[in-house]
Amino acid sequence: MIDLHARASEINNILQEYLPEETKEFGDITEAMSYSVLAGGKRLRAIMLIESFRLFNNDREMEKMLANPFAAAIEFIHAYSLVHDDLPSMDNDMYRRGILTTHAKYGHAMGVLAGDALLNYAFETMFSTMKGLEKLRGEVVPELYSRVSRAAGIIAARAGYSGMIGGQVLDIVFPKDPNADKSILKIKLLKMYELKTSNLFRAALCAGATLAGASEDDLKKLDTFGYNIGLAFQIDDDILDETATFEQLGKDIGSDRKNNKITICNLIGIDAAKELSREKLNLALETLESLPGNKEFFRDLTDYLSGRKQ
Ligand code: GRG
Numbered sequence: 261m262i263d264l265h266a267r268a269s270e271i272n273n274i275l276q277e278y279l280p281e282e283t284k285e286f287g288d289i290t291e292a293m294s295y296s297v298l299a300g301g302k303r304l305r306a307i308m309l310i311e312s313f314r315l316f317n318n319d320r321e322m323e324k325m326l327a328n329p330f331a332a333a334i335e336f337i338h339a340y341s342l343v344h345d346d347l348p349s350m351d352n353d354m355y356r357r358g359i360l361t362t363h364a365k366y367g368h369a370m371g372v373l374a375g376d377a378l379l380n381y382a383f384e385t386m387f388s389t390m391k392g393l394e395k396l397r398g399e400v401v402p403e404l405y406s407r408v409s410r411a412a413g414i415i416a417a418r419a420g421y422s423g424m425i426g427g428q429v430l431d432i433v434f435p436k437d438p439n440a441d442k443s444i445l446k447i448k449l450l451k452m453y454e455l456k457t458s459n460l461f462r463a464a465l466c467a468g469a470t471l472a473g474a475s476e477d478d479l480k481k482l483d484t485f486g487y488n489i490g491l492a493f494q495i496d497d498d499i500l501d502e503t504a505t506f507e508q509l510g511k512d513i514g515s516d517r518k519n520n521k522i523t524i525c526n527l528i529g530i531d532a533a534k535e536l537s538r539e540k541l542n543l544a545l546e547t548l549e550s551l552p553g554n555k556e557f558f559r560d561l562t563d564y565l566s567g568r569k570q
Contacts, residue, residue, distance in 0.1 A: 262560040264302065271303035271331060278332035278385050292366045292374035293381065297339045300357040300510065302570070305338050305464040306331035308561070312468030312482060315553040322396060326404070326471045329389050330411060333382040334464050337419050340378035341460070345428070347371050351515055358510035379419075386412040403473075411467040418463035427456025434522060445527055450491065453524075457497070458490025481551050485558070488544035492565060495537040498523040499530055500570070508570045541566050 275297055282290045313327040346353040346361040347368065354364045363371025386408065393404045417423060430452040435445065465482040474482070500509060501516050502525050516523045524533045541562050548555050548562070 262557055262564070264304075264307070264564060267307050268301070268303040271306045271335065272298065274306070274328050274332050275335060278329055280381065288366055288370060289373060289377055292362055292370050293377055295365065296343045296362045296374050296378060297336060299359055301335075301339075303335060304561075305334045305460055308461065308486075309334055309464040309468035311557045311561075312465040312474075313472040314557075315472070315551065315555070316469055316474040316478070317472035322472075325392050325396065326389050326408065327468055329385050330415075330467055330471060331464075333385040334415065334460070334467065336378045336382035336385065337415065338460060340375040340382070341419075341424060341428075343371055343375040343378070350428075350432075351519060353512060353515060355506070355511045383412060383416070386415070407471050407473065411470040414466050414470060415463045418459040418466075422455075423459040423463075424456055427452050427454070427459065431456060431521075436520060436522070442527060445522060446524075449522065449524060449527065453491055453494040454487060457494035458487045461490040461493070462486035478551060481547050485544050485547045485551075488540045488547070489562065489565060492537040492540040492544070495524050495533055495540070496565070496568060498525050499533055499537070500568075501525075502530065504569065510570075538566065 279294050279297060280290050282294060309331045310323065310327045313323055317323070342356060343362045345351055346356055347363050353361055355361060359365075361371070362374050366374065389408050390405060393401050393408075396404065419425065421429075430448070434448070434452060462483050463486075465486045466479050469479055469482050498516065501513055501523070504513055506513060512518075517526075524536065528536070545559070545562055548558050
């Protein structure tokens, strides 16, 4: 069985290694960046990126030089999205991961800027891997340059206007009328979940596999796996927002209700939402079996996701 707690600590060490050195030269920005990233978190996207690399490649030196910085970068992007999601103009939340949100601690402007800086720094980190590639023995270096740029391209697109940000936009403009046609609302809601949540899971999985040299066919399968676990994850996030406690989640619960959001829970009910999440995880498991390599980690991860409490 996987020990996600231990894996998260390993990722925290990688994050420490790749965060910019703290300096007051630019005011509080580096401190606010570290605060936003190191506050805690399950580190699932970084873990998935490294594990998808391992499905296709067992060269630990290459993993350290390519997968580790990309794993840090995907967490920087995830942290930026949370920092911006918490802003007064978005969900206006004061607590995240058990501590004050970045804007609540450093002020609104610094919340915006810390998020922006993390997004840019994520790409700086990904492209910094190119500097060391010539040191890897026995590899055709042009192929590795190509893998790095393709992996960064996948992350850019999945996090961008037609990916995670697009999902956030759909979230903001989502119909507020609870009497609208429920089947149409459900389709729209799942599309929004796919965009805002599945996309970063898909990005993590496909970037890790691309760095490892996976085939297009296997990338498509991983993408489908990420799509389904991402949907299940967001459905469960909505369920937890109704049923968990502040201590479990580290943030104020009932945030969706406070913001008058239509969620899968108030649309189809908590039991049907749980069933839908299970369906998506079963679909993910089916796809997983068609992938090569040792899939034990991802089987365990799917199992963990089916009963997560935080
Ligand atoms: C550009 C102003 C501006 C805003 C963009 C992109 C964006 C804001 C927000 C992304 C949408 C978002 C926050 C989706 C929620 C995804 C989700 C369920 C996050 C929680 O993930 P966990 O549980 O968090 O993995 P931890 O804390 O464990 O890392």
